[in-house]
Amino acid sequence: MDLNGNAAIRVRNLHKAYGGHDAVHGVSFDVAPGEVFGFLGPNGAGKTTTIEILEGYRARTAGDVRVLGVDPGKPTRRWRERIGLVLQECELDPNLTIRETVGLFASFYPSPLRVDETIELSGLGDQADTRVGALSGGQKRRVDVALGIVGDPDLIFLDEPTTGFDPSARRGAWAMIDGLRRLGKTIFLTTHYMDEAQHLADRIAILRAGELVAVGSVDEIGAGLQADAVVRFRLPGGVTADDVGAVVARPVDLADDIVTIRCPDPQPVLYRLTTWAEQGAHRLDGLEVLRPTLEDMFLALTTARAEHG
Amino acid sequence: MTSPTAPTATTTAPVRFATNPATGPAPGPGGGLARLGRETWILTRRSLTRIRNEPETLSDVTIQPVMFTLLFAYVFGSAINLGGPFGGTAAYHEYLIAGLFGLTVIGTLAGTAVGMTADMETGLIDRFRSLPISRSAVLAGRTVSDLVTNVLGLAVTAATGLAIGWRIHTGPVDALAALGLVLLLSYAVSWAGVCMGMVFRSAEAAQQAAFIIFLPLGFVSNAFVPTSGMPGWLQAFANWNPVSAAAASCRNLFGNPNPASSIDAWPMQHPEAYTVLWAIGVVAVFAPVAVYLYRRRARS
Numbered sequence: 001m002d003l004n005g006n007a008a009i010r011v012r013n014l015h016k017a018y019g020g021h022d023a024v025h026g027v028s029f030d031v032a033p034g035e036v037f038g039f040l041g042p043n044g045a046g047k048t049t050t051i052e053i054l055e056g057y058r059a060r061t062a063g064d065v066r067v068l069g070v071d072p073g074k075p076t077r078r079w080r081e082r083i084g085l086v087l088q089e090c091e092l093d094p095n096l097t098i099r100e101t102v103g104l105f106a107s108f109y110p111s112p113l114r115v116d117e118t119i120e121l122s123g124l125g126d127q128a129d130t131r132v133g134a135l136s137g138g139q140k141r142r143v144d145v146a147l148g149i150v151g152d153p154d155l156i157f158l159d160e161p162t163t164g165f166d167p168s169a170r171r172g173a174w175a176m177i178d179g180l181r182r183l184g185k186t187i188f189l190t191t192h193y194m195d196e197a198q199h200l201a202d203r204i205a206i207l208r209a210g211e212l213v214a215v216g217s218v219d220e221i222g223a224g225l226q227a228d229a230v231v232r233f234r235l236p237g238g239v240t241a242d243d244v245g246a247v248v249a250r251p252v253d254l255a256d257d258i259v260t261i262r263c264p265d266p267q268p269v270l271y272r273l274t275t276w277a278e279q280g281a282h283r284l285d286g287l288e289v290l291r292p293t294l295e296d297m298f299l300a301l302t303t304a305r306a307e308h309g
Numbered sequence: 310m311t312s313p314t315a316p317t318a319t320t321t322a323p324v325r326f327a328t329n330p331a332t333g334p335a336p337g338p339g340g341g342l343a344r345l346g347r348e349t350w351i352l353t354r355r356s357l358t359r360i361r362n363e364p365e366t367l368s369d370v371t372i373q374p375v376m377f378t379l380l381f382a383y384v385f386g387s388a389i390n391l392g393g394p395f396g397g398t399a400a401y402h403e404y405l406i407a408g409l410f411g412l413t414v415i416g417t418l419a420g421t422a423v424g425m426t427a428d429m430e431t432g433l434i435d436r437f438r439s440l441p442i443s444r445s446a447v448l449a450g451r452t453v454s455d456l457v458t459n460v461l462g463l464a465v466t467a468a469t470g471l472a473i474g475w476r477i478h479t480g481p482v483d484a485l486a487a488l489g490l491v492l493l494l495s496y497a498v499s500w501a502g503v504c505m506g507m508v509f510r511s512a513e514a515a516q517q518a519a520f521i522i523f524l525p526l527g528f529v530s531n532a533f534v535p536t537s538g539m540p541g542w543l544q545a546f547a548n549w550n551p552v553s554a555a556a557a558s559c560r561n562l563f564g565n566p567n568p569a570s571s572i573d574a575w576p577m578q579h580p581e582a583y584t585v586l587w588a589i590g591v592v593a594v595f596a597p598v599a600v601y602l603y604r605r606r607a608r609s
Contacts, residue, residue: 055439056439057435057438057439077441077442077443078441080439080440080441081441083439085439087432087436087439089432091430091431091432091433092431092433092436093355093359093428093431093433094431095358095359095362095363096355096358096359096362097362100355100358104351104355105440107351108348108351108440108441108442109441131362147436151441
């Protein structure tokens with residue numbers, strides 16, 4: 001990690017107390033320039049508090065925070081010019097059209113993107129002259145996204161950018177975020193959709209009850225959790241689950257004729273399994289290998305511990 | 310609901326982010342003040358565009374002045390005799406219009422406060438906080454756009470006045486000076502309205518509070534009737550009321566009947582100076598408070 005202060009975001013031992021209660025308790029992480037950083041956590045974990053501190057909307061209780069090298073508690077104009085926000089809840093002026101709204105925001109930045117192009121990118125090209133008040137929730141969200149990027153910022157905060165999108169609009173938003181990544185923008189993303197984080201984020205931080213429980217790439221987090229891959233297939237006729245267990249030398253579960261084998265590394269298991277099946281002319285119907293998903297990891301890290309705690 | 314074609318267009322379109330400084334505003338070479346002026350103007354245009362898109366919100370400066378003028382001229386005016394050299398209905402019409410100009414000054418309070426709470430309620434003002442703009446520009450944009458709507462309100466009042474026999478008996482310089490004084494003080498009062506808009510949590514609450522201030526200041530004044538018939542203690546209030554001074558200034562400058570000119574109170578002898586002093590005082594107090602309240606919202 002960059003120790004020279006060149007990280008796009010650098011957070012050290014961040015605390016935020018409301019009354020006597022610590023909403024954020026000793027959080028530290030770095031976001032590298034050009035990285036898409038997914039910031040996840042269940043509701044009430046302190047995600048919004050943290051992002052609002054980084055955006056300069058909220059004062060922190062303790063800790064050191066640098067965003068593009070600047071303390072967001074003492075924002076400068078130049079700093080604001082380099083940062084784009086997509087807020088979680090933002091009502092826009094319902095009486096302005098999309099073009100007027102995006103144009104208004106563009107006019108405050110020294111070198112904004114083209115207004116029409118930004119609207120097009122946000123998937124609202126057909127509705128540029130529609131008043132914001134007449135848009136659906138998902139469409140308003142896309143206007144928010146347009147407002148976040150129109151200033152051509154270096155760092156973009158996307159706070160649940162695709163909430164309320166239909167699946168095709170979500171894919172459109174992902175393509176746009178990929179485009180922003182290719183341009184070298186740093187993106188700080190919060191989302192409730194694990195597939196979105198897995199698809200978009202280079203690295204992920206998972207927050208639970210104000211503390212980070214994991215930081216790293218999806219693979220790194222999976223390795224840290226020792227989450228197993230799962231090999232599954234229908235039990236071939238004429239063999240038992242114990243026969244299969246002897247072949248792969250691992251415990252085997254059987255339910256409704258479906259064999260389930262949990263293993264940290266599926267490759268040797270598959271090798272033994274398929275060799276055995278070919279030699280013995282067994283059919284492994286419905287054979288599949290399931291990698292642990294981010295959602296599995298997220299639930300393991302947040303739900304399980306919450307139950308014990 | 311969401312258009313089925315738009316998102317797919319996004320996925321297939323090549324992502325081009327070529328920035329085009331030519332379409333953006335020049336990053337003004339001027340100092341902070343020039344920049345503040347530019348930002349204020351952009352935000353003023355925002356408010357005005359919003360009015361253009363929903364002109365019904367303008368009724369307080371279009372329909373209401375006409376109704377107020379006609380109501381006072383023909384309902385109350387029919388029973389009011391200014392007395393002495395100013396007798397007669399025609400004289401009351403001459404007297405009334407400057408009073409309505411004076412009323413504009415305090416009417417601004419509700420207009421700005423409600424506009425401000427509406428912007429706060431929608432979260433738009435909070436959204437502006439993330440922009441690379443001066444904190445004061447957001448508030449100045451609000452007050453300047455209210456100034457523009459006040460110009461419209463005064464024009465409607467003047468036009469209605471002309472239709473019922475009100476006349477300017479002096480020259481254009483005096484008439485513009487009267488207009489300038491009214492706009493100056495109402496602009497100052499807008500800053501108090503901004504503060505109210507930020508203190509009250511809903512437009513309804515701000516509206517009601519502004520009305521409680523509007524009633525005594527608007528009506529315990531010489532706007533509609535001379536103060537000489539009021540009880541002594543009320544006279545003192547009315548003669549030192551800035552609304553009275555604004556109305557008396559207009560009467561002087563328009564050459565309309567101004568019974569207050571014989572009242573011994575300093576504000577009635579020097580209404581123009583008194584109006585300017587009030588304008589300076591109100592801005593000096595409320596503009597910094599407004600900026601302070603706005604900044605404080607970010608520091609929770």
